[in-house]
Amino acid sequence: MRKEAAGWLFTRTLIFVVAMAAVTACRSVDAPPAESLQFISIEEAAELPNIERAGFDIDDTLLFSTPAFDVGQASSHAYDSEPFWTLVNGSDRGNSRVKLSTRQIVERYQARGIPIYAITARSGFGGDGLKSFISDELGIPANHVFFEPDGKADRIRSLRLDVYFGDSDSDIEDAMDAEAKPVRIQRSPKSSYRNKDGSLRKYQPGRYGEAVVADSEN
Numbered sequence: 063m064r065k066e067a068a069g070w071l072f073t074r075t076l077i078f079v080v081a082m083a084a085v086t087a088c089r090s091v092d093a094p095p096a097e098s099l100q101f102i103s104i105e106e107a108a109e110l111p112n113i114e115r116a117g118f119d120i121d122d123t124l125l126f127s128t129p130a131f132d133v134g135q136a137s138s139h140a141y142d143s144e145p146f147w148t149l150v151n152g153s154d155r156g157n158s159r160v161k162l163s164t165r166q167i168v169e170r171y172q173a174r175g176i177p178i179y180a181i182t183a184r185s186g187f188g189g190d191g192l193k194s195f196i197s198d199e200l201g202i203p204a205n206h207v208f209f210e211p212d213g214k215a216d217r218i219r220s221l222r223l224d225v226y227f228g229d230s231d232s233d234i235e236d237a238m239d240a241e242a243k244p245v246r247i248q249r250s251p252k253s254s255y256r257n258k259d260g261s262l263r264k265y266q267p268g269r270y271g272e273a274v275v276a277d278s279e280n
């Protein structure tokens with residue numbers, strides 16, 4: 063009897079150890095350790111070869127726009143409603159700021175004569191405010207700014223972008239889906255784009271083995 067109990071304990075321990083090893087292995091696929099991230103410098107990101115058309119995400123990539131979202135959150139409008147987006151899309155001017163790191167990359171591409179496109183997952187209600195802000199601040203034409211709340215892959219594909227810069231896991235997934243080179247921009251630790259537990263949402267740099275731009279939080 064005792065021998066059987068000891069054998070069962072051994073079996074349970076073995077199952078536990080194997081299960082923990084499996085969990086650890088899965089985690090390491092999802093979130094690679096920092097030392098295995100493939101970092102490139104801002105300069106390298108700006109000088110990528112064989113690029114004819116380049117695309118950028120907007121929130122936490124071109125802009126630190128948490129202050130514009132704060133305006134929406136502080137209002138009485140329900141999140142994701144038409145009045146919410148009309149307010150947020152009209153609140154970048156005076157609240158959001160262009161990120162220093164991506165400004166350098168955009169300006170270098172413009173100097174190389176490469177057309178730039180901006181694609182956001184925001185809804186397009188009241189979108190002219192955001193378009194004119196992006197145009198005035200970064201010289202990206204208003205008709206190069208697209209709102210794609212249902213996913214960006216089709217737009218990246220139809221614009222035939224060679225590279226797409228973004229901070230979220232979904233930016234990298236959509237770029238890969240559309241066969242553009244994905245490049246990760248790091249999200250500001252001050253961003254409000256978070257899960258309920260406080261962790262940054264959809265944000266695992268290097269998850270897909272993509273290049274990560276160093277020093278691109280700001």
Ligand SMILES: [Mg+2]
Pocket residue numbers: 119120121122123228229230
């Ligand atoms: Mg973003």
